[in-house]
Amino acid sequence: MAIDLEKLLRPVDHPVPPFPPKFVTLANGEEMVIRQIDREDIPALLPHVAPLMQVERDYYDIVSARLYAELLGFYRHRVQDEYVLVAQIDGHLAAIVNGRLLNPDVGVSYHTLALRRGLRIGAHAFAAKMEYHIDIMKQKEVLIVAESPIGFRRWMIEYQLEKRFNVAHELGGVPSYALTKKLFDRARESLVVGRRPVPEKLLEKACQAILPPTDPPKPPFDVLAATRAMYDSTGTALRASRQKLEGGMSK
Amino acid sequence: MREVYVIGLGITKFSRLEYPLIEIAAYPSIMAMKDCGLNSVDHVYVANMGGSRISHQTALGSALVDHLSLYPAGAETIENGPASGASAIKQGYMAVASGVHDVVMVTGVERMRETNNLEATDFVASLAHPLAEQIYGVTLPSLAGMFTRLYMNQYGVTEKHLAMVAIKNHANAMHNPNAHLHMPITMEGILTGPEASTNNPYVADPLRFFDMCPVSDGGVCLILASKDVAKKVKRPMVRLAGVGQATDTHCVHERENPTDLLAVRGAAEKCFKMAGFKPKDVDVAELHDAFSILEIVESEEVGFFKKGEGHIALEKGYTALNGKLPINPSGGLKAKGHPVGATGVGQAHEIVTQLRGEAGARQVKNAKIGFSCNFGGFGNNVVALAFQKEK
Numbered sequence: 001m002a003i004d005l006e007k008l009l010r011p012v013d014h015p016v017p018p019f020p021p022k023f024v025t026l027a028n029g030e031e032m033v034i035r036q037i038d039r040e041d042i043p044a045l046l047p048h049v050a051p052l053m054q055v056e057r058d059y060y061d062i063v064s065a066r067l068y069a070e071l072l073g074f075y076r077h078r079v080q081d082e083y084v085l086v087a088q089i090d091g092h093l094a095a096i097v098n099g100r101l102l103n104p105d106v107g108v109s110y111h112t113l114a115l116r117r118g119l120r121i122g123a124h125a126f127a128a129k130m131e132y133h134i135d136i137m138k139q140k141e142v143l144i145v146a147e148s149p150i151g152f153r154r155w156m157i158e159y160q161l162e163k164r165f166n167v168a169h170e171l172g173g174v175p176s177y178a179l180t181k182k183l184f185d186r187a188r189e190s191l192v193v194g195r196r197p198v199p200e201k202l203l204e205k206a207c208q209a210i211l212p213p214t215d216p217p218k219p220p221f222d223v224l225a226a227t228r229a230m231y232d233s234t235g236t237a238l239r240a241s242r243q244k245l246e247g248g249m250s251k
Numbered sequence: 252m253r254e255v256y257v258i259g260l261g262i263t264k265f266s267r268l269e270y271p272l273i274e275i276a277a278y279p280s281i282m283a284m285k286d287c288g289l290n291s292v293d294h295v296y297v298a299n300m301g302g303s304r305i306s307h308q309t310a311l312g313s314a315l316v317d318h319l320s321l322y323p324a325g326a327e328t329i330e331n332g333p334a335s336g337a338s339a340i341k342q343g344y345m346a347v348a349s350g351v352h353d354v355v356m357v358t359g360v361e362r363m364r365e366t367n368n369l370e371a372t373d374f375v376a377s378l379a380h381p382l383a384e385q386i387y388g389v390t391l392p393s394l395a396g397m398f399t400r401l402y403m404n405q406y407g408v409t410e411k412h413l414a415m416v417a418i419k420n421h422a423n424a425m426h427n428p429n430a431h432l433h434m435p436i437t438m439e440g441i442l443t444g445p446e447a448s449t450n451n452p453y454v455a456d457p458l459r460f461f462d463m464c465p466v467s468d469g470g471v472c473l474i475l476a477s478k479d480v481a482k483k484v485k486r487p488m489v490r491l492a493g494v495g496q497a498t499d500t501h502c503v504h505e506r507e508n509p510t511d512l513l514a515v516r517g518a519a520e521k522c523f524k525m526a527g528f529k530p531k532d533v534d535v536a537e538l539h540d541a542f543s544i545l546e547i548v549e550s551e552e553v554g555f556f557k558k559g560e561g562h563i564a565l566e567k568g569y570t571a572l573n574g575k576l577p578i579n580p581s582g583g584l585k586a587k588g589h590p591v592g593a594t595g596v597g598q599a600h601e602i603v604t605q606l607r608g609e610a611g612a613r614q615v616k617n618a619k620i621g622f623s624c625n626f627g628g629f630g631n632n633v634v635a636l637a638f639q640k641e642k
Contacts, residue, residue: 027450027461029437057269118434120450149367193446220269 011080014101019085019132021203022194026119032094033198033206034087034128042075042084044210048093048115055217059148060113066147066171067111070098082110085132087125089116091211095125099133099142107133107142108170109179112151115213123154127192130159134184143176145169155179159187252348255491256481257603257638259287259474265431265588265597267364268468272299272306275470276360277318283356283472284319287484292474293352295326298339298359299592301374302328306362315358324356332378333541334627335359336471336595337634341494343475353477359593360470371466375591378628380501392463394503394629395542396455402510402544403457406559410457414442415565416543417461417585423572424582426613431467431588462543467588471596473603487607492620493526493637495519503629512552514633515624519553522622522635530554533576533637534618535605537598539626540583546570549624550578553635572613580605580613595625599636606640 021035037045049071052064073079079100087095098110109129114122133142144161146152155161156177165175184192198206261282268275276297284290297311308314312326331338336359343355363371376390384394402408417436424430441451441461451459481488497517503509523529530553538553540546547561555576556564564570570578581587581601584594602621604610621638 025440025444025446025450027436027440027447028434029440118432124449153368190452191449193449195445 010077013081014104016081016083016101016137019083019128019136020196021198021206022128022196023198023202024124024194026089026121026124028119030089031202032087032089032121032124033202034085034125034194035198035203035206036083036085037210039075041210042071045071045084045086045093045096048213048216049096049113052113052115052217055219057217057220058150060217062147063111063113067096067098067113070110071096074098083132085125085128086210087121087128088206088210089214091205091209093210093213094121097125097129099129101137101139102143105140107137107139109133109142109144110171115216117215117217123158123191124193126154128194130179130184131192134179134181141178141180143167143169143178145171145174145176147171158191159183253350254478255344255347255475256478257473257489257491257599258354258476258481258484258486259283259285259289259472260600260603261286261472262429262597262600263468263470264429265467265469265590268362268470272302272308272360272362273311273314273318275362275468276311276315276358276472277470279470279472280315280319280356280358283474287474287476287486289354289474289484292321292324292354292356294343294346294355295321295324296339296342296355296357297326297328298330298335298357298596299328299361300330300332300335301361301363301591304374304377305366305371311360321356330592331632331634332627333375333539333589333591334595334625334632334634335592336597337599337623337625337636338496338595338627340473340475340491340596340599340636341496341634343473344491344494347475347477353480355475356472357475357596358470358472359590359596361590361592362468363466363590364468368466383502383504390455391541391629392455392458395544396458398503398509398629399457399542399544402548405510406562408544408547408562410442410459411438412547412562412565413458413462413543414438416540416546417441419565419571420540420546420579420583420585420587423580423613424586426611427582427587430582430586431465431469432582432586434586436461458542458544464541464584464589467590469588469590469593469597471593471600473596473599488641489603489606490639490641491636492639493522493524493528493635495522495525495635497521497633499631501628501631510548512548512630512633514630515549515552515626515635518633518635519622519624522637523554526637526639528620528637528639530622532620533622535580535602535615535621536576536578537581537583537601537621537623538578539594539598539624540579540585541589541626543585545626546578546583546585549626553622553624572615577615580610580615595623595634598623598625599638602636602638606638
């Protein structure tokens with residue numbers, strides 16, 4: 001008798017209410033739409049996540065590598081009860097956030113990836129993710145960890161998260177922090193913003209296509225690294241450079 | 252006293268620069284030497300505030316000389332808090348004006364982003380009085396917040412005026428490729444819109460996030476020289492016409508009226524007197540807007556506007572890039588960035604660039620006289636500089 005192995009490997013998701021899209025006016029006046037995407041949208045995201053694995057700055061390499069795997073896992077049915085939200089500005093991808101349900105009462109926050117820096121883009125997207133868990137899926141708490149100091153400041157400090165150090169988080173098995181409904185209610189006024197419904201044209205533009213990020217994070221640029229590498233680390237390259245000044249003259 | 256000219260300019264982008272402190276200093280120094288075509292200098296002054304604490308490096312003057320093989324030039328490091336940059340320029344000016352040297356290099360450098368924002372704030376707070384301010388947890392943002400509240404009560408400045416300064420300077424920085432922040436901001440986004448209070452939260456009431464300058468890395472270099480050398484190198488003739496410095500009490504609360512920035516007033520008066528200019532002669536200015544309120548107050552204290560009327564001039568657009576007296580065309584500390592020890596040299600770099608007519612899209616038309624104000628401590632040590640373009 002033939003065995004449908006895929007049926008065994010594929011987890012069955014529990015039904016949950018969808019995240020209703022919202023929009024936020026950023027400090028620069030641009031309007032950012034935050035909405036949930038489906039499995040079939042994932043291939044459109046991956047090409048924008050992959051290059052960030054080379055960005056050895058602010059833990060973009062680790063976060064994007066892990067997120068890439070989580071997105072693939074979602075696409076190919078290898079993670080149970082995962083969801084993905086995206087933030088878009090004029091259709092262009094600005095942030096990706098994802099997570100899953102551990103059980104009906106407890107959620108797990110996976111990653112927040114800002115593909116454009118500044119303007120609290122990542123912070124707004126993270127707040128939307130928490131809103132999804134607490135307000136929409138009616139969960140009691142969300143388990144959270146940070147991989148970067150920026151994340152620690154944004155989540156642990158700004159939301160004053162509670163320690164759940166007896167619980168190992170799915171990301172690396174490190175001690176968890178938790179956002180409870182009480183903490184979320186306290187942060188709601190200052191950190192959780194956005195309006196609904198999203199104006200029709202704005203939502204239409206976002207849903208039409210996920211356009212590439214306009215200013216994605218880039219690897220650190222070391223203006224002198226190339227020349228320094230050619231010689232040594234004591235400045236010989238700079239001396240050579242100075243001596244090559246065209247038309248150089250003494251005073 | 253001999254006349255002193257700025258003959259060479261070099262600058263890095265103000266941003267997060269992930270290479271060693273000495274190379275952040277070396278790169279603009281090479282650019283400046285290339286700009287004037289000289290391959291040697293008599294003396295090197297390096298302005299820096301945090302090298303010993305943040306980068307674990309001292310004696311930057313000697314290090315820069317070695318890094319660029321400028322031996323046997325003399326070398327010193329100048330530390331005067333956030334006014335280190337203009338202080339170093341003043342030292343360079345005196346060296347050339349006195350005839351001790353013909354050509355000096357003044358390089359400002361800072362690398363602050365290798366530490367986190369909390370530590371950077373704590374480092375800058377080390378300029379406050381240790382027994383009367385620091386032990387109570389005073390930071391520069393908290394001092395600026397209290398100062399702003401008092402100023403609002405006395406002169407009618409509002410949060411909208413502060414936001415106008417930030418919006419103007421962010422817009423100017425969009426035209427400056429070396430600015431830290433290339434991010435236009437709007438009144439709706441930072442003050443009046445439904446999400447504004449989250450986009451722009453209070454940091455030190457009444458100052459909000461966008462009233463604060465960023466924490467920046469950066470390096471800037473000016474080559475100063477005597478008139479004879481300046482003529483020889485054939486770069487635009489920009490004279491360092493005036494230098495003024497003044498001090499005030501270390502603690503802000505010891506001032507008779509804390510909203511009077513007497514060191515700014517005194518430094519500007521000395522500077523204008525030496526240069527033979529009046530404030531109304533100035534075509535372009537760079538003022539030390541580490542906090543948005545400071546641009547307004549300094550514009551009054553240096554004599555551009557009457558006390559208490561800086562915000563009115565701002566409202567009327569006088570200080571905009573196309574206004575009667577453009578202030579901070581570079582984006583100011585607010586958006587160009589604030590690598591503390593380098594900032595004063597950065598301000599002078601912008602003024603000389605403007606007077607040379609090399610400022611591109613942010614060029615102030617027909618700029619002939621420029622002025623900069625470098626604000627140390629919380630106004631307890633201020634250095635003002637005046638520059639004039641010559642034919």
